[in-house]
Amino acid sequence: MSGDSDVPLPGFLSTSTSLLLGKANDLFNEILEAAVEPFGLRSKDFIVLTAIDSMGPQSQQQLARTHGIDRTTMVSVVDGLERLGLVQRARNPDDRRKYAIGLTNEGQALLRHKLGPAMLNALDTFLAPFTPDERELFNKFLWRLMHERGPAEPGSAGTP
Numbered sequence: 277m278s279g280d281s282d283v284p285l286p287g288f289l290s291t292s293t294s295l296l297l298g299k300a301n302d303l304f305n306e307i308l309e310a311a312v313e314p315f316g317l318r319s320k321d322f323i324v325l326t327a328i329d330s331m332g333p334q335s336q337q338q339l340a341r342t343h344g345i346d347r348t349t350m351v352s353v354v355d356g357l358e359r360l361g362l363v364q365r366a367r368n369p370d371d372r373r374k375y376a377i378g379l380t381n382e383g384q385a386l387l388r389h390k391l392g393p394a395m396l397n398a399l400d401t402f403l404a405p406f407t408p409d410e411r412e413l414f415n416k417f418l419w420r421l422m423h424e425r426g427p428a429e430p431g432s433a434g435t436p
Contacts, residue, residue, distance in 0.1 A: 304402045311398035315390060316360065320345055320353050322395065325362065325379065325387050333378035335368065362386060 308319045323343055328334060334342075340350040354377055357363040362383030365375040379387070403411050 304398075307398045307402050308395070311394040312391065315386065315394070317391075318353075320349065321357055321362075322391060324350075324353050324357065324377075325383060325391065326395075328363065328377060328379050329384065329387055333366065333376035335374050335376060337374075339377065357383070 305319055308322065312319060312322045323345070324339055327339055327343060331342075336350050336354055337347065339345070339354075340347045345353065354363060354365075358365065361380055363377050364380050365377055368374040368376045403414070406414060
């Protein structure tokens, strides 16, 4: 790990929600990159593999849109995973002009037997400062931030 997360933040920045969320995200990405690197993968590879596993074969455009990965990067990710024999492109039966990206048996086995446990270990490393109850509460708060939004009030700025 780079240690950037260990640098103390000055004054008001130490309580800035947006900065702390960004630094937490950076820290988790760093931990995840280290967890998947022994398999010759990057975090985006892991995200794509798990997305296909959970939602079935999808187009590169769907994968890119759903996971906030730009289309050019997605092409590179899928090409790399295909070279490794972890995914395959097949014609989409609903639209023969498009391809659906699906897991190969090797991709599914790697994900289930090696990458899944590596991800859980990375998550345990990331959440190590929390007790089990705090982890559950943290996940509930994150869920609410993402999924329980009411209509935005005009002029509300929120917390930085």
